[in-house]
Amino acid sequence: MRYTIVIVTHNMQQAARDPDQTAFFDTGDLVEVGPTEQIFTTPREQRTEDYVTGKFG
Amino acid sequence: MPTHTDKAYEAELKDLRDKLLEMGGLVERAISSSVRSITERDSAIAEDVKERDREINRMEVAVDGACRRLLALRQPAASDLRFITTALKIVTDLERMGDIAVNVAERAIDLNKAPALGPMHDLSRLAEMSERQLGRALDAFVTGNVTEAEEVMHGDDVLDALYLKLFNDLLGMMMEDSRNIRRATSLMFAAKYLERFGDHATNLAEMVVYMVRGTDVRHPKSRETAG
Numbered sequence: 001m002r003y004t005i006v007i008v009t010h011n012m013q014q015a016a017r018d019p020d021q022t023a024f025f026d027t028g029d030l031v032e033v034g035p036t037e038q039i040f041t042t043p044r045e046q047r048t049e050d051y052v053t054g055k056f057g
Numbered sequence: 058m059p060t061h062t063d064k065a066y067e068a069e070l071k072d073l074r075d076k077l078l079e080m081g082g083l084v085e086r087a088i089s090s091s092v093r094s095i096t097e098r099d100s101a102i103a104e105d106v107k108e109r110d111r112e113i114n115r116m117e118v119a120v121d122g123a124c125r126r127l128l129a130l131r132q133p134a135a136s137d138l139r140f141i142t143t144a145l146k147i148v149t150d151l152e153r154m155g156d157i158a159v160n161v162a163e164r165a166i167d168l169n170k171a172p173a174l175g176p177m178h179d180l181s182r183l184a185e186m187s188e189r190q191l192g193r194a195l196d197a198f199v200t201g202n203v204t205e206a207e208e209v210m211h212g213d214d215v216l217d218a219l220y221l222k223l224f225n226d227l228l229g230m231m232m233e234d235s236r237n238i239r240r241a242t243s244l245m246f247a248a249k250y251l252e253r254f255g256d257h258a259t260n261l262a263e264m265v266v267y268m269v270r271g272t273d274v275r276h277p278k279s280r281e282t283a284g
Contacts (some may be wrong), residue, residue, distance in 0.1 A: 016134070
């Protein structure tokens with residue numbers, strides 16, 4: 001049997017460490033989804049970039 | 058452009074950027090002075106370059122420390138992470154460029170002990186071009202200008218061509234008169250150092266492209282082979 005586990009968190013360390021894929025939601029909008037490495041090194045969306053670098057949130 | 062909500066973090070990143078720029082400025086001055094020491098036949102300038110290299114070395118250690126602290130304490134992500142890893146890479150290039158300026162200064166001291174070996178137009182031009190390559194790479198780093206970084210990368214070919222011309226001219230002088238060999242060899246070394254200085258400026262420019270775009274543009278041919 002295969003499982004998919006979804007973790008909803010504001011903890012950036014946990015979000016970067018645990019999942020294969022990360023989705024970033026901002027006030028209910030799905031802003032970006034992709035491999036965790038990409039989200040935390042080269043996000044495509046400016047809102048993701050601003051959030052993971054601590055410009056808001 | 059939004060800034061970090063944590064103002065101390067914002068200040069630490071700015072301080073790192075300022076340190077790198079200051080170090081870049083010192084390296085620009087060092088290479089320009091070391092070549093001036095040859096063209097103006099003034100060994101005191103060369104001695105000064107050697108002395109000032111200590112400050113460049115000290116700054117390398119300071120930049121390394123600042124990067125380590127930021128990585129350990131701030132867990133940077135995205136553009137901040139790319140900026141800090143770029144800083145860690147380019148600080149090594151800058152320090153090495155400072156050493157190259159010292160190498161040129163040492164050649165200058167040797168050359169200035171004997172009569173001049175003809176005009177130094179091409180060496181001066183090579184030095185100006187190398188210094189300009191560094192200046193533009195640093196500009197691209199500050200402004201995040203990928204176009205300027207790419208121009209620096211392409212500009213290296215022009216520098217290499219001038220180095221080759223100088224190499225052949227000096228070889229000719231050696232063949233003309235064996236008494237020229239020692240001085241021409243020293244000048245050849247100086248020219249090679251300047252050409253290498255330009256290569257480091259290219260490294261800086263490549264890292265700027267990575268920092269801004271997140272794509273690694275180094276060694277494209279090696280990557281094709283690796284498939």
